[in-house]
Amino acid sequence: MRVQGLRRARRWYGEGTLHLLLMLSSFALAGYAGVRLLDGDRLAIVIWFAGAALVHDLVLVPLYSLADRGLRAGAGRWPGAAAGRRADVNFVRVPAFLSGLLLLVWFPLITGQVENYTPYTGLPADVFLPRWLLITAGLFAVSAVWLTVELLRLRRRATKARPSADH
């Protein structure tokens, strides 16, 4: 009887007992801290907390996935794709990713929207956008040089492999 009851409870819970214990202790601690976290502008804090996850999952991820899919679709029509070099797309993708990452992290400074910045620090606020643009230029330039070296190497290999017509 008892064994059967336990089994039924287990099927109902769907996971092991250890799982249940971990969850309960985790939620209890999160509750203890959460009550304190929400002791303020409660609605706004909940919106920020849950909103961070929602904006990430429903805006940021679809956005960069779409951008990447568009890039790949476009790359399918590049001359390189015909030559079987699918990886060409990465020479655009990686610097774009790095530049986008810098923009994402330093967005407030780069867009110059931090009103406190100069009054507080005594530093000029208009330097971040040009610096980010120059870094972005540098990233794409490095990628261009890299791709050129790759293409030259491929061509040399192809020339060597081709049997000479003189024989």
Added chain:
Amino acid sequence: MRGVRFTALLGVVLLAGVTLLFVTGLLSYAAYNPDLAPVNDKTPGKGRLGFYLFPWPTDPHWLYRLTQGLHVTLGVALVPVLLAKLWSVVPKLFALPPVRSVGHALERLSLLLLVGGALFEFVTGLLDIQLEYIFPGSFYPLHFYGAWVFFAAFVAHVGLRLPQALRALRERRRNGSFDPGPEPSTGAGEDGLASPDPAAPTVSRRGALGAVGAGSLVLLATTAGQSIDPLRSTALLAPHGGRDPGSGPNGFQINKTAEARGIRPADTGEAWRLTVSGPAGNIAMSREDLLGLALYSAALPIACVEGWSTSDQWWRGVRLRDLAALAGFERDRPPAVLVESLQRTGAFRSAALRDNQVRDPRSLLALEVNGETLSPDHGYPARIIVPAAPGVLNTKWVSRLTFGELT
């Protein structure tokens, strides 16, 4: 590309990184000595979450510079790792059925706290170091309590998933290769991370990890210099990178300028007096009076909670323990002190220092820096400088020192 190994590797990196972030964050909280006096405590409702608090030491003098520089720089560098980790588990978000059992429902709720908490902590931290105070409330309670909510979910997640992650990584080692081997067939189905019908690969798993690593490196390279003076010019996108606000002895980085804090020249001119209070009564002293006392030097950095710091500056001024003696305390057993500033705004216009900080011979009421009179932006006529203390406790434009009474 997506798959349990990719997720496992990023997960293990985050396990180490987030643990270090949590520990350095708790240390930063302790460095404020919030249990010393109400003025230091921006989270008076913390309950047992401050259980570990301890008197913040003054040795080594670069301690806060190190722990907080690590906290912020590592946090910035981990952004791409966090994003990649979240990307790698996106299929789980839309897994069907959405809830298999009560346990599964609890776990998904816990994941909301985990993901929401991680992003909340990173976003509030990144906004705060850029002085963009748009979050709903004071940074201290949001970031501190948010960290505990996140950590509660993080520990549960590690407890549930670490064995699986280690298994996936061990399998990789046993196979002897990491790339471009297919996902282990058992893992792929059971975890639902790898696509059952993947598009033709455009990047290998090693390539993707390389891109994530490059992201961390680029962020590190454009941030770390704001805590290392010779490299400051390399920190091109960090708030206190690039260059110093001025040149000469007073040219180093400023947290809040005198103007921003409403310090008027009239407040700091001839009429300025420092009031030193204690059992001996209230003693008013001009800058001339202070310069007439025994002056000492100390080489100490400014290290901000925002992660940036300067190298050691050469401060010169009166020892706090000598001022405690003037106030009527034994020179070798000085009490804690309440420091008040002329500034009219700011959460730290008054702050308390613990007895161990007052006792340290390098703790000064500084009058000069690097051989020159303090500039208005660095606290003229007099400022506090204490080894290993967070910048906000090194009060500028000091008007009053009350020894022994902290409220």
